């Protein structure tokens with residue numbers, strides 16, 4: 558048993574979709590969350606920049622006592638998780654677009670992936686397709702611009718709908734019936750997506766699977782928290798008040814947000 562907290566980070570608010578799943582699966586755990594909103598979006602940054610930010614944030618979370626780390630960002634996982642595992646000894650859980658379950662679920666044989674430019678361009682994503690796509694056709698769509706709206710808590714405005722329509726049109730035209738939300742920001746657009754997509758299109762995201770994987774690792778290593786005294790702390794490298802404003806919507810509770818000092 559270990560009551561130390563779990564460290565979680567993302568380029569911004571997207572990882573809160575994963576944090577919510579962690580809270581559901583592991584209600585006894587204390588959670589530390591870093592939103593690197595001063596450097597969002599990661600999707601258009603170089604892998605080197607993302608590695609540098611990821612290392613600094615991980616070192617910070619370790620300083621705060623984290624016993625395990627969740628990289629709640631597909632883009633940062635693609636660019637930095639191998640590097641983090643080389644440098645830090647705690648258990649590190651990353652995440653990647655759910656190609657394997659989507660390839661199993663599709664009936665039309667065409668799967669769509671919405672993700673960032675960085676994720677789709679990465680060697681990790683290419684390897685994922687090689688391993689799990691099989692005979693399924695995977696059509697990818699980078700979505701620049703979406704993350705910025707989600708950071709503001711703008712989830713259902715006409716301009717968000719218009720962007721989603723533009724980004725999903727080619728996937729629908731290709732015959733996709735299963736759509737992977739390959740960026741942790743996008744689960745917050747589930748309602749908007751459901752309102753514009755035909756009902757037969759299933760949406761798949763990875764937050765719950767990541768929480769289960771974390772749980773399994775903690776049990777394996779006897780690191781689960783014993784007590785029910787759960788604490789959550791939030792930091793932002795952008796405007797802490799801006800994160801504070803969207804927390805009630807994206808996290809379901811208000812919370813105090815501290816400024817990340819770098």
Ligand code: DGL
Pocket residue numbers: 567568569571572597598599600601629630631632633673676704739740741742
């Ligand atoms: N939330 C991130 C992901 O899962 C990246 C968003 C961004 O900063 O571009 O890929």
